[in-house]
Amino acid sequence: MGSVRKKKEKQKDFQKAKLKVGKTKLKPTNHTDTSFVAKTISLPSQSIVNKTSTTSTAEFEADLIKRLSLTKHHANQTRKETLIYIEQHLPNEPTLYKQILTAVVPLIIDQSRSVREALISLLTAASEKQSNLMELHARSVILYIHSAMTHINSDIRNDSVKFLDILIKYGKDAVIRSAWVKTLKAYFSLLSWTLNDSKQSVSLAITTSSVTKTSSKSKGVILDSFVKFIKAGVQDEQLDPSEVNITIHHLTGKYLIPSTPQPFAQLKLFQRETLADDSTTKNKNTVDTTIDLNTVSCEDSQTRTKVLVEFFIPQIIKHSKEVVKEGGEQGKAARSLEKLCDAILVKVKEEEEAARD
Amino acid sequence: MVKRRTAAILPTNIILLQNLVRRDPESYREEFLQQYAHYESLRDLFMAQPGSQNGDEFEELIGFVSAVCSCYPKETANFPNELKSLIANNHRDLTPELREKIIQCLVMLRNRDIITAESLIQTIFPLLSAYSGAANVNAQHSKALRHQVYSTLISLLKNVNTGAKNQKLNRSTQALLFNLLEQKDAQGVWATKLTRELWRRGIWDDSRTVEIMTQATLHPDSKVVVSGVKFFLGADKEREENFEEESDEEGFDLNSMRHKMNINKKTGKRAKKLEAAVKTMKKKNSAKHSATYLNFSAIHLLRDPQGFAEQVFETHLQGKNSNKFDLEQKIALMNLLSRLIGTHKLTVLGIYSFFLKYLTPKQRDVTQVMAACAQASHDLVPPESINVMVRKIADEFVSDGVAPEVAAAGINTIREILSRAPLAIDQTLLHDLTEYKGSKSKPVNIAAKSLITLYREVAPEMLHRKDRGKVATMEISAGERNGLPQFGVESNTQGIPGIELLAKWREEQGLAANDGEDDEANWEVDDEEVDGEDIEGDWVTVESDKEYEISDDEDEDKKKEDAVPELTEGKEAEKMDEDSDLDLSDDEEEGAEKIEEDAPAAEAATAPLDAEAAFRELASTRILTPADFAKIEELRNQAGVEKILGTKTQRNEEQVDSGSLVGPVKYKQLREERIAHAREGRDERDKFGSHRGKRDAPHSTTNREKARKKNFVMMIHKRSVQGKVKRSLRDKQKVLQAHITKQKKKGH
Incomplete structure (x- = not known):
C-alpha cells in the first residue's frame, strides 16, 4: 500500500498547477517576498523649514546661484524681484561677485524701467561693498553700456548714462583707459550730435529728438554725465606729491609692476576681435577721421587729452552752444560742459607753450 | 494722433527704421549711424562672450544693416567682411538661428552686388563640409544648415549662369x-552632390565637370565612389527628364489668351496677365534656343576614357580592392566600366576574366552582371577573351538540367554579346546553342531563334545548312558573301547609307537631279512620322501635267512589290522602266535633257548597286532635303538593306536592359489581377449608346439652341427670314460660296 502513496507523492511533484480564471497565479516555490511596510516617508528636498534661516554659507551661496538664473525670467516683475533679493543678500566674500555680475549686467539693456532701476541700485550697492568690483569688470560692463547708449529704445538710452555714472564713480580708471574714444562717440550719438560737418548729415534727428518731452530733462542728465566723464579722462592720474614723501626718479614708475589691472590690454593679446581688411582701412580717412582712432590706445591722460582736443572738442563746443540757447536744466549742464572744454583748451595751450619754452 | 505722427518719423523699432531708411537714406543717416554703432557694440559683446543671450537683437540688427547697406556704402564698407569672418571663424559659437541669418544676409548682400559671388561661395562652401560627417554635434541644426548652404549654392550658380555662362565663377567653384x-x-560626397545637381539642371555640362566626377569615382572613399558611378550611369537620364518636364510646363495657349482678350471685357488686370504670359513665353523660347546648353552625355565628355576605365578597374574591382563594396555597388561599377568599354571601344582585357567569377545562375542579380558582360564586348576586343566568357555562360546557364528562364537568360546574353562581337564563338558551340530552337519552353525557343536570326545576317556560314534561311543560302550559292567576318577588319560605310536606292528611285520617277530642291515643303521636318502621302504629294505637283496613271495607294503597293525583286533581278527590268520614263518625259523642255544626261550614269549606278558612285553622282548635283532622307529611310526599310549592311555594329552605345535578358516569362495571373485587367478597359468608357442630346459640359441652353426650337410661324415674318428671299442673286451666291468654304474648312 505504501508503494501507492509513494507513487502519488512522486507524481505530485510533476503535476502542473492549473491556472484558474480570476485567481492570481501561484507563486513558484523558490519565491522570496521582498515587500516591506514603512511608517514615515522623509522628503528632505521638500522640507518646509527655511534654508536661509539655517545659513551655512555654502547653502546660501548655492541658493543665490540658483536665483541668478531668474535674471533671465520672462516676467519683468520676477527679474526685478530677483535683483532686489540679490541686493539684499549681497555676499561678503568677493568670490561670488563675478558670477553675479555676469548674470546681472545684461539687464542694462532690459526693456523694463523698473528692472533697470533695480539694477542701478544693485550695482551701486555692490560696488559700495566691493570697491574693486567695477574696476575689475569694467571691460564687460562698458560693452553693455555702449550697447545701451546706442539702443533704439530711447528710455534705455537715457538710462544708460546712469550706469556709466556708476562706472565712472567706482572704476573710472579702467573705463577711461579701455574705452575712451568709443564712449566719447557713444555720447555723441546719444546726444544726436554729429562728429563731422559734412553736408549729408544735416540730420533730422536733431529736430526729432526735441519732439519727445522727456528729452530736455534727460539731456541735462546726459550732459552732466558727459562732463564727469571728460573730467575723469583728462585728469592726471599721478599720485599726489603730498602723499609721497620720498623723492623718486620720475621714470621709476615705468619699471615697477603696474598698479592697474590688465595693463597691457591694449595690445589685445588675449582678445578676439574682427579684423579689418587692409583694403577697407585705406579709404577710411575719406569717410570719418575718427574711425582710425579705434586703433589708438588711450592709456595715459596726455593721449586722451590730445584725442579729445583734436577730434571732439570743436564739435562739443559748437553743439553745446546750441544747447545753451535752449536754456533750462540742459542749458545749465551745457554751460558747464562748455566751461570745462575751454579750461581744457587753455590748459593744453599752456602746456604747449611750456613745452616750446 | 500725436502718437501716430511721432511714430511716423521717430522709429521705435528696427523694421520701421529700415523702411524709413530705405525711403530716404539722407535724412535718416544719424539714426542709421546710431544703429550701426549699436550693431558694433553688440558685435564686440559677442566677440567678448560668444553665446550670450541677446542673439535675437543681434540677428535683427544684422538683418537691418545688410538691408540698408547699399544706402551707406562708405560707412558700412567693413560690414560684409565682418559678417564673413564671423561666419567663417565663429560659426561653432553662433546659435543656429544667427548662423542662418548671417548666411541669408550674405546672400542678400551678394544679390545687391555688394560682395562678389566668388567670395560668397568661398565663405559658405567650407561650412558644407564642416557640418557634415561625424564631426558635428547637434544633428538637426546642422542638417538645416547644410540644406541652406547647399540650396544657396545651387541657386547662386543657377542665377549666375542664366543667359551667358559665367566661366570664371564656374572654374573657381570647380576648383x-x-x-x-x-x-x-x-566629405567629397558634397562635391558629387553639387555637381550632379548642376548637371541635372544643365548648368554645368562641360568636360571639366565630368573630370570632377572621374576624380570622385577614383576616390578612396566608397561613398564618394558610388555617387560618382551613379552620376555616370544615371545623370544624363535625369537631365533629360528634367528638361522634358520643363517643356511640358509651358502648357498655356497664347493664341486662345489673345482671343479671349479680344472678346472679354478689357481690364488692366487681364492685359497684365497677357503681357506676363507673353513675357514668360518669350523667355522660355529664348532660353531654350540661346543657352549654350550641350547635351553630350557624361561618358562622351571624358577626357581619357581608356585611362579612366583602367584605373577604375584596377583601383576598385581588381584583387582585394573590391572588398570595400557590396554587391550592388560592385554591379554598378561593372555597369559603368562596361559602358565605358562599349561606348569608346576600349581595351580592358582583365574585365572579361573578372566577370567569370560572377557568372553562375545562383549569383544574386546575375542578369545585371550578364548585361554588363554584353555591354563590355565589342568588335575590337580579341575574340579569345570574349570567347571564355561565352563558353562559361554556355556551360553554366544553358543545359538541359536548368530552369527554362535560366537557359533563356544564358542564350539571350550570348546573343547580345555576339551581336557586338560575332567572332567570339566557335561553330560547334553555336550549333549546340541553336539546337535549342526546338525547345518546348517558349523563352528558350525564342532566344535560340533570335540567335539564329542574328547569325543569318552576320555569318550564315557558321550555321547549319538548314538554319541559314533562303536569302543567305542564295547569297552563298551566288558567291556574294565574302566569307566569315574577320577580326580587326572594319566595314566602314562611306557617304550616306542607302543613297543609291534614292538615286534609283528618282530615276524611276523621272525626276531631274535638282527637282524638288527648292520646294519649301521638302524642307519641312515633321515631328510625326513623315508619311508617304506628303512626299508623294510633291512629286505629283512637280510633274502634274504628265499622264501618270498611278494613284497614290497603288504606288505604295507597287513599290513594296518592286523593291525587293529589283535588287536581285538585275538591271533588265529597270532599264525598261527608265526607257519608258524617258519616253514619257520627252516632251518636257528642260527636265528631259537633264535626265538624258543622267541616264547613262544612272544605268551604271543601278547595275552593281554601287553606293559610292551613286553618292558621288547625287551629292554633287543636288542638296538632299529632309524629305529625301525620309524617302531613303523608307526605301531602305523596303529593301531590307538594314540586314545586309549589318548596322548592328552601331549598337555599342546602347545599354543592355538586364530585365529583357530573361525573356518573356509569363506567370499565371492571380484572380485579382485578372479582374483588375478586365476592369481597366471598362473604367473610362461611357455606356454604349447615342450621344444625341447630351452635353459634354453642363451649361444652360444657348441662344442658338433656343432659336432653333422657336416656332416657325413666329419666325417667318421676321426681317431676317423674309430678307433672305428678297436678296439679289449676287448676294445669295456670295452667301452660298461663303457657306461652302466654311464647310470645307470645318472638314479639316
Missing part, C-alpha cells in the same frame, strides 16, 4: 570641388 575631392574622407 573648390577638386580640392574637396583631394582629401581622403567622405
